[in-house]
Amino acid sequence: MTCLHGRHINPIILAGLDGNNWCIGDYMRRGGYSALKKVLSEKIPPEQIVNELKKSALRGRGGAGFPTGLKWSFMPKSFTGEKYLICNSDEGEPGTFKDRDIMRYNPHSVIEGMAIAAYAMGAKTGYNYVHGEVWDCYERMEVALEEARAAGFVGDNILGSDFSFQLYNHHGYGAYICGEETALLDSLEGKKGMPRFKPPFPASYGLYGKPTTVNNTETLACVPWIVLNGGEKFLSMGRPNSGGTKIFSVCGHVNQPGNYEVPLGTPFAKLLELAGGMRGGKKFKACIPGGSSMPVLPAHIMLATDMDYDSIAKAGSMLGSGGVIIMDETVCMVKALLRLSYFYFEESCGQCTPCREGTGWLYRVVNRIEHGQGKQEDLDLLVNVADNIAGRTICALGDAAALPVKSFITHFREEFEHHIESKQCLVPTYA
Amino acid sequence: MNAPMILSPEALAKIDKATTKYPPGQKRSAVMAALTIAQDEKGWLSTETMDFVAQCLGMPPIAVYEVATFYSMYDLQPVGKYKISLCTNLPCALSGANAAADYLKKKLAIDFNETTGDGQFTLKQGECFGACGDAPVLLVNNKRMCSFMTREKLEKLLAELK
Numbered sequence: 254m255t256c257l258h259g260r261h262i263n264p265i266i267l268a269g270l271d272g273n274n275w276c277i278g279d280y281m282r283r284g285g286y287s288a289l290k291k292v293l294s295e296k297i298p299p300e301q302i303v304n305e306l307k308k309s310a311l312r313g314r315g316g317a318g319f320p321t322g323l324k325w326s327f328m329p330k331s332f333t334g335e336k337y338l339i340c341n342s343d344e345g346e347p348g349t350f351k352d353r354d355i356m357r358y359n360p361h362s363v364i365e366g367m368a369i370a371a372y373a374m375g376a377k378t379g380y381n382y383v384h385g386e387v388w389d390c391y392e393r394m395e396v397a398l399e400e401a402r403a404a405g406f407v408g409d410n411i412l413g414s415d416f417s418f419q420l421y422n423h424h425g426y427g428a429y430i431c432g433e434e435t436a437l438l439d440s441l442e443g444k445k446g447m448p449r450f451k452p453p454f455p456a457s458y459g460l461y462g463k464p465t466t467v468n469n470t471e472t473l474a475c476v477p478w479i480v481l482n483g484g485e486k487f488l489s490m491g492r493p494n495s496g497g498t499k500i501f502s503v504c505g506h507v508n509q510p511g512n513y514e515v516p517l518g519t520p521f522a523k524l525l526e527l528a529g530g531m532r533g534g535k536k537f538k539a540c541i542p543g544g545s546s547m548p549v550l551p552a553h554i555m556l557a558t559d560m561d562y563d564s565i566a567k568a569g570s571m572l573g574s575g576g577v578i579i580m581d582e583t584v585c586m587v588k589a590l591l592r593l594s595y596f597y598f599e600e601s602c603g604q605c606t607p608c609r610e611g612t613g614w615l616y617r618v619v620n621r622i623e624h625g626q627g628k629q630e631d632l633d634l635l636v637n638v639a640d641n642i643a644g645r646t647i648c649a650l651g652d653a654a655a656l657p658v659k660s661f662i663t664h665f666r667e668e669f670e671h672h673i674e675s676k677q678c679l680v681p682t683y684a
Numbered sequence: 685m686n687a688p689m690i691l692s693p694e695a696l697a698k699i700d701k702a703t704t705k706y707p708p709g710q711k712r713s714a715v716m717a718a719l720t721i722a723q724d725e726k727g728w729l730s731t732e733t734m735d736f737v738a739q740c741l742g743m744p745p746i747a748v749y750e751v752a753t754f755y756s757m758y759d760l761q762p763v764g765k766y767k768i769s770l771c772t773n774l775p776c777a778l779s780g781a782n783a784a785a786d787y788l789k790k791k792l793a794i795d796f797n798e799t800t801g802d803g804q805f806t807l808k809q810g811e812c813f814g815a816c817g818d819a820p821v822l823l824v825n826n827k828r829m830c831s832f833m834t835r836e837k838l839e840k841l842l843a844e845l846k
Contacts, residue, residue, distance in 0.1 A: 347775055347816065348774075447751050505778040
């Protein structure tokens, strides 16, 4: 239900959805698959599609924000063997729930986007890796894929062309780390999902050791629109360096939690208004604007910020996956950080010592502060541990554990100090 | 295959079908699907079941154990008829997950990672399901997601499952 409302601004992916119109016929009535038809009937050269993507300034919507066109251009063109395209639908970044809505309400936008991406990169096979906990989305994608196969949009000689693309859904089973693209590849190979050391990057050594590109669900769902309307038009919808619209998942203490697709650069205050404002009229205290791995910001900074990659970076955080967690005045920031620190401790794959040991340290030290056993030197200890994790691990989970700790202490130091000195909380506990 | 058939012919057919998604020689990629199918049928994954899955896919048993122990939705111990996994991560906690946890623990008289004496319910603490807009959320037996779990809805769910 979270995206079935009229409060989007110039939506591309979530436009016109009512929860029931996800089938292939509905999608085609909305103009779906016309981009794929155009590509194949006009025999658009793959490089031209990659260039259009570059012009669009579409950036990876999964969290890293890497320019999509540039990523596609890394795939070796002369390589004649098998190449793979992977859709990363392993959406488990706390605060983020947009790919779930795309998959259940507009699954064909992902399939069409994948087919075009595969054509542009010369990939013959694709996998959509679906988050373990959203079984209904996996089933929905399976049905949609059957529809697309039956209609000739996926499979051999698509629409009578010499382009063939086989696509499959793969269901995860509960590991946050598999959202990291190389952990996802190992998981697809039937192994523990442990991130790989890079280089080599997936474009040269990916799934089964073959050239591979991994893109997020929302990123791929933008592709048909860009092919039909042009990269420049997509770019002009957003801001320079932040093209197009973005689906923000707004959760926490707002009246109407949900997904809101808006042009990049939309003021945060407008997004908060779309989400119905603060629940119960309480005072807005803090916000994590890009999923739990990104730095928290106090309300006054957020309210002066626009929602695009550069503006949020300038404000001291990151746009990340677009998971916007809103906290009101009743939230104890120590308790909030404790829950996040537990999460990273729980989800560390254990491969790199700084992360495996460090996340445990962060959790235990925040835990003792929360429970009135903290010492004054603990705040320096937390920062020290965080500094010794960040940048010293194979993947970004280490940074993801460290960033919240440092930002919570930076912006809400007095709450941590109060916990340590008076052994109690500055704010009333929340339910 | 000389070992006793641990899984039903239906389950084996599903596993065979899952392997067709992957290239020849990469049957191992179907191990997550195979373990899911096996767990759906047996309720949990015993060593015997995992060994059988290993045999089906031509994998060393240790490689199957590695996968089964890595992903949190596989159960390596028997669980109740209904396994309730409640997300308590920050977004869910901001919208009542802790109250939901307290209610379930009290009503079922168990803590997280425990099973009721009658074998009906197991309670687990989950991590982000990617459905924070519906907070608080829980999963019944890994596949059924229940949204906006207020006290009233929890009562209704428990009554339905009893």
